[in-house]
Amino acid sequence: MRTVAAKSLAEIIGRTRPAGDGFARKDVARPEWTALAVGCAESWHDLFALWFEGGRMRMALIDRGAGRRAIVSVTCVRGAYAAVGHYHAPAIRLERAMRDLYGVKPEGLPDARAWLDHGRWARRADGKKAKAPEAYAFLPAEGEGLHQIPVGPVHAGIIEPGHFRFTANGEAVVRLEERLGYVHKGIEALCAGLSPDKAARIVSRTSGDSTVAYGFAFARAVEAALGIEVPARAQVLRGIMAEIERFAHHLGDFGAICNDASAAAIHARCALWREKLLQAVAQAFGHRLMMDCIVPGGVAVDLAEEAGLSEALDAAEKRLGHVVRVYDGSPSILDRTVSTGIVSGELVHRFAAGGFVGRASGRDFDCRRDLPYPPYDAVDFKVVLRTAGDVNARAWVRIEEARESIAIIRKLLDRLPEGPLVADIPAGRAGEGAAVAEAFRGDVFVAVSIGKDGRIAHVHARDASWFQWPLLEAAIEGNIVADFPLCNKSFNCSYSGHDI
Amino acid sequence: MRQLLLNALLKGPATIPAPKVPADMLAQAASALAARARRKLGRSLAIREVDAGSCNGCELEIHAINNPVYDVERFGLTFVASPRHADVLLVTGPVTHNMREALQRTYAATPDPKWVVAVGDCAHDCGVFAGSYAVAGPVSSVIPVDVTVKGCPPPPLEILKGLLALVEATVAKAR
Numbered sequence: 001m002r003t004v005a006a007k008s009l010a011e012i013i014g015r016t017r018p019a020g021d022g023f024a025r026k027d028v029a030r031p032e033w034t035a036l037a038v039g040c041a042e043s044w045h046d047l048f049a050l051w052f053e054g055g056r057m058r059m060a061l062i063d064r065g066a067g068r069r070a071i072v073s074v075t076c077v078r079g080a081y082a083a084v085g086h087y088h089a090p091a092i093r094l095e096r097a098m099r100d101l102y103g104v105k106p107e108g109l110p111d112a113r114a115w116l117d118h119g120r121w122a123r124r125a126d127g128k129k130a131k132a133p134e135a136y137a138f139l140p141a142e143g144e145g146l147h148q149i150p151v152g153p154v155h156a157g158i159i160e161p162g163h164f165r166f167t168a169n170g171e172a173v174v175r176l177e178e179r180l181g182y183v184h185k186g187i188e189a190l191c192a193g194l195s196p197d198k199a200a201r202i203v204s205r206t207s208g209d210s211t212v213a214y215g216f217a218f219a220r221a222v223e224a225a226l227g228i229e230v231p232a233r234a235q236v237l238r239g240i241m242a243e244i245e246r247f248a249h250h251l252g253d254f255g256a257i258c259n260d261a262s263a264a265a266i267h268a269r270c271a272l273w274r275e276k277l278l279q280a281v282a283q284a285f286g287h288r289l290m291m292d293c294i295v296p297g298g299v300a301v302d303l304a305e306e307a308g309l310s311e312a313l314d315a316a317e318k319r320l321g322h323v324v325r326v327y328d329g330s331p332s333i334l335d336r337t338v339s340t341g342i343v344s345g346e347l348v349h350r351f352a353a354g355g356f357v358g359r360a361s362g363r364d365f366d367c368r369r370d371l372p373y374p375p376y377d378a379v380d381f382k383v384v385l386r387t388a389g390d391v392n393a394r395a396w397v398r399i400e401e402a403r404e405s406i407a408i409i410r411k412l413l414d415r416l417p418e419g420p421l422v423a424d425i426p427a428g429r430a431g432e433g434a435a436v437a438e439a440f441r442g443d444v445f446v447a448v449s450i451g452k453d454g455r456i457a458h459v460h461a462r463d464a465s466w467f468q469w470p471l472l473e474a475a476i477e478g479n480i481v482a483d484f485p486l487c488n489k490s491f492n493c494s495y496s497g498h499d500i
Numbered sequence: 501m502r503q504l505l506l507n508a509l510l511k512g513p514a515t516i517p518a519p520k521v522p523a524d525m526l527a528q529a530a531s532a533l534a535a536r537a538r539r540k541l542g543r544s545l546a547i548r549e550v551d552a553g554s555c556n557g558c559e560l561e562i563h564a565i566n567n568p569v570y571d572v573e574r575f576g577l578t579f580v581a582s583p584r585h586a587d588v589l590l591v592t593g594p595v596t597h598n599m600r601e602a603l604q605r606t607y608a609a610t611p612d613p614k615w616v617v618a619v620g621d622c623a624h625d626c627g628v629f630a631g632s633y634a635v636a637g638p639v640s641s642v643i644p645v646d647v648t649v650k651g652c653p654p655p656p657l658e659i660l661k662g663l664l665a666l667v668e669a670t671v672a673k674a675r
Contacts, residue, residue, distance in 0.1 A: 185553060
């Protein structure tokens, strides 16, 4: 039984006004911090991010019903604070990660194991000596006839590294436990002390497949911190880039899901039209993945070639229609995707899982609509929702979102204003800002603090995958081992984005 | 079916002609082969991809060389699921401390003769991640590298050229 009563964001924040970025900021004491953690567990508000910065633990919370968002901070006493994960499981991995990077002590955290630290670093993120290596104890699964299947970190395909420990009874998976952190690159420490422009290049590579979304969120966080007005043309171009990224991944991954259900022809089609689109993107923006095209203050490149881009999008949309008809008319594929890897609505709400993982299980949340930012605040679009929560539902959400993306791009191209591309970054101004961007796989949150010297004091980027990876463990339970690739592909969580 | 046949007749395949391999890449590959090729491999090389710390950008472009436009298999290059089946390791990323041992063990599990292609700026010199406490170093600091393909990420055509350099050098050596 819980001994702490939940408190709502409204009770704690009171009259504290939100900053320009929409987040109210408040320092709280331990009892209020704990009450907010219990509020997360009671679904009064969503846990959006949790990180360590300058001696404080900070937590971004969103109360969608009341339309409030806040960043609350608690000062660590002798490096310790009350663990949110004690009350609210989705916080556990985030708190294990912060403990590894900064040595902070989450009191009452139910999991004492390291997460990002595999015992291989000489120093940790704060420069202090890292811990000695210790054996990683996977959670037990006991019973007659159970066997374990260890997979990774080097996987069989062209995939990022991570370890999956399956416990199976014959073909049926009894438990999957993930172990991640293999591609931890120390992004927060690398960015400290850099100019926003230099840090943008690193943050944009947190997860290279979402480079536009990361660039977008980081730029908006810097702009909020320093009070920069972004030119109208840059705002619209950012939206176009973000939707191209979304469309390209939805198209390619839909093909890859079909490939895992042995429909290689659909995969080849999708890969072909994705390729043609990326070639047009290279013509339009100078880079196939649009890396470093979004910079703090605006965009670094103008749209060079619109006709080719429109043509490639039209063609890709038409072909998407073809392959979707094949998908929907193929019992052999649907037999693999329907009712496979189900995630319950209860779980996606508890974990505040974003992106198609949340929306395929009925969580009606999309940053573009719910935490609106330019240019989406001036564009109509549909947020696609399904409730079945299986591989098929996730595939359909992606198909329909891909179509929406095309519609958004057309609207934005129609109203692309003339004008400058980038605003200057003012010198001698300090501040902190937070921002979100809806990446193809869900919400990316970036919080940045900038010192008076114009250098990054701290940056924290939280990928949507943090709240999706744990649900994959739930999705595969009771399914057969052979369906794991299909389930995994239907989630397509980021390793690099998670491992920071 | 009629539409399919018509398309095939009128539009032709999506696949592009083979790219020309730059002389420097070919020279790099040839010297690598001269040193270690002990038998005729023909035009067939099996590739095992290893992400040793990449941001996943390079992986997207490596995926792309399998698409119908680049169609890497027409050159006898296939991606395999195990290092034990591989002739070539295609390695991406700055090697993180957490991946260092996995990369070394993958290399050890690959039978001789074997080659390593480092793909991307991070694999070459750690790129934007150079200097991090979590990064062990470029790929060449952990295992021997034969061919390097630069870029962030390198476009598929560049990756294809790097691999073709190995194939062409192999064939030249066998003659």
